[in-house]
Amino acid sequence: GVAGFIESPKFYPYLTGRKNLAGLARLDGGSTPGRMEEVLEIVDLAGRADDKVGGYSFGMRQRLGVAASLLRDPQLLVLDEPANGLDPAGMRDMRALIKRLASSGLTVLLSSHDMIEVEEICDNVTIMRTGSVVYHGEISELRKQAPEQGHRLVTDDDGRALELAKAHPGLRVTVGLDGGLVLVGPQGEIDALLGTLITSGLSLRALELTEEPLESLFFMLTESAPGSVPADLDRLPAGAPR
Known part of the structure; x- marks a missing residue:
């Protein structure tokens, strides 16, 4: 039952x-x-x-x-x-x-809407948006598609920090939607950039992890415009409702 x-x-x-x-x-x-x-x-x-x-x-x-x-x-x-x-x-x-x-x-x-809870407990996951299934598959497969987790950095001069970051090609640095910079790359490269910023006289005001990778993927699947989700995330089983 x-x-x-x-x-x-x-x-x-x-x-x-x-x-x-x-x-x-x-x-x-x-x-x-x-x-x-x-x-x-x-x-x-x-x-x-x-x-x-x-x-x-x-x-x-x-x-x-x-x-x-x-x-x-x-x-x-x-x-x-x-x-x-x-x-x-x-x-x-x-x-x-x-x-x-x-x-x-x-x-x-x-x-559940808690992706950390889902990742810890579940073997398979189905993600829905406005009543339609946008992903169905094993949690391990979904994890492979999740973006790499980054760090959000805020300094007293983010424009200059962005220029100095160009000397660290091992990092992917972008301007965050809510201000600051988003750093993605090996921890050693991030540490090296922080050292460069400090020796260049910049003040570090914040350094924090961005949202969890699976949480980022959840937002992409549920908030992206129809048709904009990458094809490799289209893992619906045969006959699954959309």
Whole structure:
């Protein structure tokens, strides 16, 4: 069967986690003996199952939602932004749980706008724009198409910095859309350019990584004008809807 939840599942805060699951199981036609204890163990809530849900953290309620979805022992689990709103520890726990479920043989369909999360968890990815599929394939193949990550550099004289960068042919230097310069190339070349700028009397005001490569590719696929996406990114399976 199929099970899942959208963003944040709702529970009765004055009932315990166990009683909430028991009520849901009855509404769903019941569950096999011992299944409730099994799913509580899977989501690491066995030790808090008899506490009222009103005292649960947001991350615990999200994991209880996964437990509720697992009661019917589905073959496909659909999760929509399950880590949305969680603190770093909660995000780590939720991602670890999803990976454990997937490694157990359960198929997990994850909806997420967080490309770092997608890269960490998923084996295959489908990217959509305005209801149409613009990419479908293995995450490893998508990663190969991602642009190289760069650094954004801001100085007190970016025009002069751009001229000085010409002495470093190992770097690709462009003017950023939001100001500053974008440097792409080996770290050693970037270090050498920074040394040149400092010895030339320029002040460095900012040096930071640009957006993650897969995130850059996501924006290219979802925000580019129709027909402008490179042909090697057109990896739709036969018969896939556009």
